[in-house]
Amino acid sequence: MRIGIPKGLLYYKFYPFIITFFKELGAEVIVSPDTNKEILDLGTKYSIDEACLPIKIFHGHVAYLKDKCDIILLPRIMQLRKNEYICPKFCGLPEMVINTIPNMPKIISKPIYAFSKRSLKPWIIEAGLLVTKNYFKIIKAYSQAILVQKNYHCGVNDLNYPLNIALAGHPYNIYDEFSNMNLINKLNKLGVGVITEEFVDNTLIDNEVSNLFKRPFWTFARNSYGFSTYLAKNNKIHGIIYLSSFACGTDSVTIELIKDKLKDFPILILKIDEHTGEAGFDTRIEAFVDMLQRRCDLNEANLSSSR
Numbered sequence: 001m002r003i004g005i006p007k008g009l010l011y012y013k014f015y016p017f018i019i020t021f022f023k024e025l026g027a028e029v030i031v032s033p034d035t036n037k038e039i040l041d042l043g044t045k046y047s048i049d050e051a052c053l054p055i056k057i058f059h060g061h062v063a064y065l066k067d068k069c070d071i072i073l074l075p076r077i078m079q080l081r082k083n084e085y086i087c088p089k090f091c092g093l094p095e096m097v098i099n100t101i102p103n104m105p106k107i108i109s110k111p112i113y114a115f116s117k118r119s120l121k122p123w124i125i126e127a128g129l130l131v132t133k134n135y136f137k138i139i140k141a142y143s144q145a146i147l148v149q150k151n152y153h154c155g156v157n158d159l160n161y162p163l164n165i166a167l168a169g170h171p172y173n174i175y176d177e178f179s180n181m182n183l184i185n186k187l188n189k190l191g192v193g194v195i196t197e198e199f200v201d202n203t204l205i206d207n208e209v210s211n212l213f214k215r216p217f218w219t220f221a222r223n224s225y226g227f228s229t230y231l232a233k234n235n236k237i238h239g240i241i242y243l244s245s246f247a248c249g250t251d252s253v254t255i256e257l258i259k260d261k262l263k264d265f266p267i268l269i270l271k272i273d274e275h276t277g278e279a280g281f282d283t284r285i286e287a288f289v290d291m292l293q294r295r296c297d298l299n300e301a302n303l304s305s306s307r
């Protein structure tokens, strides 16, 4: 049994769990390669025009895998935290894929509620039974996958640079180096350190979002808002870069919430889609870093003149 795992969307956060689970069941796991031009072109070809870049890229990974495996995982992720949701595009992901990509193999599309070990179990059983009828083997594979996932730490925390920024946005935009044109590397070369949401404690994020007039409905919004406003208010960063997908509904709300909270704190919004040109992208980053540097110099000059 060959299981195809598309290297898109939340693969970057949960691949240790997924790969371990299916390997422990005895399946052969085939992961698509890192996103590249061929995968992007396939995604653009098969996906609907209105979809955001990460969804198009996901379609590309599926199209790459479809003739190389017996089953493809199409993760219909509904919840990662209780009483919060992901994004409507995740809920309808399998339907989008099977109605646009022809000759698809069998798929795994059962909704995933991953806010507790218990809530995830129905998905585990259904996916596991496609590979083995041995219930105990499935439960053992589940326990092993949880263990491996717990020991995996996703995220970036490198604030040892003259300037430091919070890099906000969805994990698939931040960790897919092809779609973000290797943004973290570009920033490091300009002397800018980066921290991502995984390195701010959940309690601190919850404290931040508790000040909003309404609890965020979307987990992505909660994370991006909570971690970036916490770091800015506590003077741990010089600026925020929000890496956003063009046409993303949750981003449009989250960005306004952050701006409203932090007023004149430096924020750069980088919107990406399949047409984003690298030269323009670089110019905007360089201009932002210049501005941060001048702001720092000015603050230092003001401090020394007041001494």
Ligand code: SF4
Pocket: 052, 053, 054, 055, 086, 087, 088, 089, 090, 170, 220, 245, 247, 248, 249, 250, 251
């Ligand atoms: S949250 Fe935004 S970027 Fe992510 S899948 Fe939904 S619309 Fe696309």
